[in-house]
Amino acid sequence: MPLPVSEVARNSRKWQAGLKALTSPIWPLCNMALMLFMAGPYRHFDELLKELPDGIEMESLHYPSAKALLAQYVDLLTPFESFKPGNSIDVSPDNIPSRIEDSKGNPLDFMDTVRAWVKQRVLARELEGINSLLCGPCQCVLCCIGPVRDARHFFFEIPLSPAEVSLFDLPIRSSAQTRKMCPEDEPPLRIHGIPFYLSRSAIYEWQRGWSMILTREAKCPNLTRDGSCAIYSNRPLTCRRPQIFPFIVECRNDKNLTNLSLRDTILAIWDCPYVRALKSEIIEYARLCEADVIFRENKA
Ligand code: SF4
Ligand code: SF4
Known part of the structure; x- marks a missing residue:
């Protein structure tokens, strides 16, 4: 059982920034931008971004710097530009996979394929940042042993x-x-x-x-005596990934990014102290991202 997150950790600047990001997910804002883009006269996302106001309110969510926030993800939304007349379609694992299956093994249509892939990548980027903010204050090395x-x-x-x-x-x-x-x-x-x-x-x-x-x-050979990572700035991609994973699209073959299935789920690893501390916030995050949520133990 991981140690509970201390008051000192919860009051740290990093924890507070991670909590703020977790409770204001980017996906509802991306979703709104995608609808405006598809319905509007835009050929590229940059054109829409220029017209957006700085602050946007949606239901319980308030994005005081919506434009700047969205600009950090706009490169991941560009596969939707394929649907605009005159733009080309780049079907490749780096941009749009050729096939994602539903739960019955049937291929999604092209629009749903693009949407699922974009959502997976947007949430992966956001949760990677949230993980980095929440992990440090916990002073935990569970992922490295x-x-x-x-x-x-x-x-x-x-x-x-x-x-x-x-x-x-x-x-x-x-x-x-x-x-x-x-x-x-x-x-x-x-x-x-x-x-x-x-x-x-x-x-x-x-x-x-x-x-x-x-x-x-x-323990990992790169874990130092003081509990830090000796190759932190160069650490592998898996070590950067959060204990709150986007599992919107499951990939059953990491080697060549094939066998993709729609899951529309957020997976949170229960061994992690910040996952336990923020259970209700993670459930709400998943709801706002229109995804299910699963809590799972990894190392018990
Ligand atoms: S490379 Fe660094 S972050 Fe990854 S398991 Fe080893 S010590 Fe931990
Ligand atoms: S279990 Fe959570 S807090 Fe512990 S090292 Fe892994 S990500 Fe960080």
Whole structure:
């Protein structure tokens, strides 16, 4: 059980900024901008942005600097420009994926595909910033260590891109056998005759890509004695991701961004102290973003 968030942490400038952002989500503002854009005579979002007032009020939400806030996300809204006459359509994983499936495995129509993908990316950017603000004051290192001795899980996995593998001073295990398997396979991958998670922590190349496996009671080699990250400004993407995840689109193959399904859910990891402290705010965040919410334990 994580320690409760202290009063000192709650009164810190970073915590207050994170809380403010969590209680004023960007998606309702983006949604309004998308409706205005689609209905108006605009070909590019910049044209709409110029016409917006600085302050905007919507239901319980007040955006005193709406224009400046939206400007931080406008690059992620540009796939909607594909629907305007004269603009080209760039269907690629970096812009618009070719197929997202609904819960029955049927492809979404093009408009819903674009909308889901844009929403996933907008929320990912916003929640990454909120995570960075809320994590520091908690003085917690849970994301950087393996499960405790008597935990239900044997290991903690941190997915990595190929370029991030060299950031860690750990053994690398990459073979035809590892590349055929996933960490959760039963029976598990064996290293020197024992399940991989009973061996020491290492970097593996799995069927779905690279990851660091932290075994029970292990810690990331980049975690310093004072609890900070030795490569903080260069840390992998997974370490920047929040414990409140946008799960609007689920990707079941991180290697090449295929097998995408619509989930329209916010996933919050219950092990994290700020998730426990802000449960009702996270539920409200999800409601304002028109998404379901799931709280899940990761390391129990
Ligand atoms: S790289 Fe840094 S942030 Fe990521 S797990 Fe290691 S110590 Fe933690
Ligand atoms: S569990 Fe939460 S507070 Fe702890 S290190 Fe991870 S993100 Fe930060």
